[in-house]
């Protein structure tokens with residue numbers, strides 16, 4: 001069994017989540033449940049591969065090897081049931097910067113780009129800063145806070161000149177793992193309207209028991225599809241700057257590679273490549289155990305609210321390690337509420353940034369003891385606000 005209970009020594013390491021608590025939230029001692037990375041150690045297989053690389057003392061210019069690409073393809077085949085050609089892999093240095101490249105490469109100023117809100121805030125950011133027009137297809141908040149897609153509205157909006165759609169799958173922050181029919185419908189609608197579908201699947205390995213991720217790669221619409229993947233969330237190596245675009249269509253792939261080449265965009269960091277190959281080669285068991293650990297943590301969160309504060313709704317966590325909490329009964333918006341929480345000792349993300357001020361986001365990828373300590377603060381503060 002791997003160890004998820006021992007905390008990683010992050011404070012003072014430059015970790016954004018830990019080291020800007022004082023400057024960003026006014027409480028340098030608050031427990032952090034915000035930035036989407038993990039507070040336990042990366043898999044030993046990954047750190048050993050990095051240590052071996054350090055011992056070799058060779059750090060010159062490199063590019064991802066065929067062995068690396070085989071490891072990426074094998075992970076995708078074994079985990080996600082998608083047989084890819086290694087020639088479809090376009091290594092990149094991170095998903096957000098790649099999204100920005102993709103938006104700029106395939107659309108022009110003023111073109112419409114569609115996202116489904118609420119959603120991870122940089123989606124809107126990359127569209128707006130590129131001078132493209134943001135179109136929103138709002139998710140439907142269903143019974144028990146399980147979100148679904150509004151396909152009628154999606155069909156209509158895509159028909160009105162949208163050039164590119166960014167799908168978040170699994171979804172940050174609402175926690176959905178989209179079912180096969182949902183992904184197929186999105187892919188078919190994009191194909192029907194000639195829209196490029198960019199599916200951000202960075203969270204695709206983090207799936208709770210009883211759920212199964214269906215990659216857009218299997219939807220049968222390869223010519224207008226870009227799937228963005230990374231080992232960064234799964235194995236807690238976001239700082240190593242390595243991700244992979246999977247682009248089956250020759251035309252889209254060549255256009256993007258040429259676009260980036262002309263702008264002198266470099267490939268991923270060599271140590272990131274080494275970590276990614278080791279993670280995809282040796283990390284399956286660690287990944288499964290992490291999912292079980294996270295499922296146990298999610299159950300703890302649900303129980304804490306059900307028994308102490310049933311007024312706080314908890315969206316079912318199907319995938320990701322990010323829990324979406326309905327705080328609308330408190331009568332406070334998410335930003336002032338998050339300020340109160342930070343002052344009292346727990347830093348969460350306000351829902352406002354994702355497009356819903358009645359929610360906050362809780363990152364549970366940490367040792368159980370840290371989560372328990374944080375929950376005690378959260379339950380106390382929310383209880384006071386609710387007058388309990």
Ligand SMILES: Cc1ncc(COP(=O)(O)O)c(C=O)c1O
Pocket residue numbers: 036093094095096097120168172200202203230232238243
């Ligand atoms: C949906 C989604 N995409 C992208 C990212 C960030 O990816 P990167 O660090 O590779 O830019 C995150 C991080 O939280 C995310 O949740």
